[in-house]
Amino acid sequence: MYSNAAGEVSYPDSVRFKWSRQAPVFGWTRYEIDVADHRRIAKLGGMDLPTARRAHYLEATLNIGFRVTDPAEVVRRNITYGDSAILNYVGDALRATVREFEIDETHLAEERFNRECAEGFTLPEGIKIYYVCAQLTPDFAAREYLADRRDSHRRRELEVERHEQAKLAAMRANEIKRIEHSGELERHKEALTTLRGLDLDPYQLLLAHLAENPQDKEGTFDLIMQVWKTGVDRDEARDVRSSELLTYLIDKGVLQAVDIERFRDDLTDRIREAVSRKSPTPAAWTEPPVLSPVKLGRASTVPPPRPGADGSSVNGARRL
Numbered sequence: 664m665y666s667n668a669a670g671e672v673s674y675p676d677s678v679r680f681k682w683s684r685q686a687p688v689f690g691w692t693r694y695e696i697d698v699a700d701h702r703r704i705a706k707l708g709g710m711d712l713p714t715a716r717r718a719h720y721l722e723a724t725l726n727i728g729f730r731v732t733d734p735a736e737v738v739r740r741n742i743t744y745g746d747s748a749i750l751n752y753v754g755d756a757l758r759a760t761v762r763e764f765e766i767d768e769t770h771l772a773e774e775r776f777n778r779e780c781a782e783g784f785t786l787p788e789g790i791k792i793y794y795v796c797a798q799l800t801p802d803f804a805a806r807e808y809l810a811d812r813r814d815s816h817r818r819r820e821l822e823v824e825r826h827e828q829a830k831l832a833a834m835r836a837n838e839i840k841r842i843e844h845s846g847e848l849e850r851h852k853e854a855l856t857t858l859r860g861l862d863l864d865p866y867q868l869l870l871a872h873l874a875e876n877p878q879d880k881e882g883t884f885d886l887i888m889q890v891w892k893t894g895v896d897r898d899e900a901r902d903v904r905s906s907e908l909l910t911y912l913i914d915k916g917v918l919q920a921v922d923i924e925r926f927r928d929d930l931t932d933r934i935r936e937a938v939s940r941k942s943p944t945p946a947a948w949t950e951p952p953v954l955s956p957v958k959l960g961r962a963s964t965v966p967p968p969r970p971g972a973d974g975s976s977v978n979g980a981r982r983l
Contacts (some may be wrong), residue, residue, distance in 0.1 A: 664694045664738045672735045684933045695733035700793075701728050705750050708802065719766040719805040724798040725753060733789025740788050748788050756780070757797055764806050771801045 666672045705725045712721040729749055731737055742748055757776055764772040782796040801809060867888070873883045 664696055664734050665691045666694065666738050667691050670739070673918075674735075688713060688865070694734075694738050696731055696737055698734065700728060700730045701745075702794075703729075703746055703749075705746070705753075706976075707754055707757070710967060712758055712799070714766050714769075714805075715762060715764060717762075717806065719767060720802045721761055721766075721799050721805070722802050723757060723800075725750075725757075726794070726796040726798075727753060727788050727792060728794030729792045731789060732785060732791045736789030742788055742790075745790055748786065749790060749792060752778075752786055753792070754794060761799070766809065769799045769801060773797055805885045820889045 664672060664674065670939075703726075705727060705828050707723040707725065708720075710720055710721055713719070724824060727749060729745065731745070736746075756779075760776045760779070761772050777795070780797075783791065783793040783795075785791045869883055869887050873880055876883075
């Protein structure tokens with residue numbers, strides 16, 4: 664291509680160029696234009712490609728194919744390096760597309776830009792871009808943000824899964840405890856039903872508990888001693904009240920010698936009956952009874968002396 668100082672551009676085989684070249688007043692400059700196909704790899708980064716709301720930024724790798732289709736326009740615009748003009752146009756188009764998507768929609772922005780540029784387009788500078796392919800990736804800060812968000816999402820999913828597993832484990836444990844508790848209640852109910860027909864004293868009940876729970880032996884023995892001491896104290900208190908009552912009745916002359924003998928016989932019979940009720944061993948209890956039956960001697964047939972001057976009525980009651 665040829666161009667003169669007036670800015671006119673002409674092909675070398677045109678008639679006007681051949682005539683004007685013979686005139687010495689016109690100075691022509693010769694230009695050689697490469698019209699072959701070219702491929703370039705370019706990268707965009709920094710703050711060139713902001714996402715929606717300019718929250719994050721992307722990096723792009725561009726694979727561009729182009730050729731010159733209008734050499735006269737290239738000379739007229741004085742384009743000596745076509746890569747800069749191509750990259751500015753492609754960068755502006757890619758920036759407009761990227762700003763419509765969020766950081767996690769990078770693949771959508773890439774697909775849309777490559778689809779729109781699939782058929783190619785011609786620049787006003789006389790250069791046709793016949794191939795464009797963009798690869799978009801988040802920059803370092805955006806990659807850290809996405810990694811943190813993915814980790815947070817994974818942690819939430821794991822926590823939900825652990826929560827569900829804990830719920831299932833608690834439900835299974837409660838079901839097992841419910842079954843064990845029901846079995847224990849049935850066992851205690853059967854034991855109580857069996858014991859309902861037995862005549863056991865407190866010592867036998869404590870020994871039965873100790874046989875079933877040997878780990879409670881220390882507390883059981885202490886409880887046996889307390890029961891024994893309580894029984895001894897109760898018997899002593901009853902004996903004292905009986906002695907005082909008998910002494911009072913004798914002092915008041917309510918009881919005579921024959922009444923005392925009958926009273927003693929009745930008391931002896933009641934004691935013998937009470938002991939005889941406890942003496943047989945129940946069928947379901949294989950161990951010997953804790954308290955042996957009390958054997959009482961025969962009552963004396965000699966009436967006690969009357970209370971008089973030679974002896975105190977209290978002492979007489981105590982001798983009885």
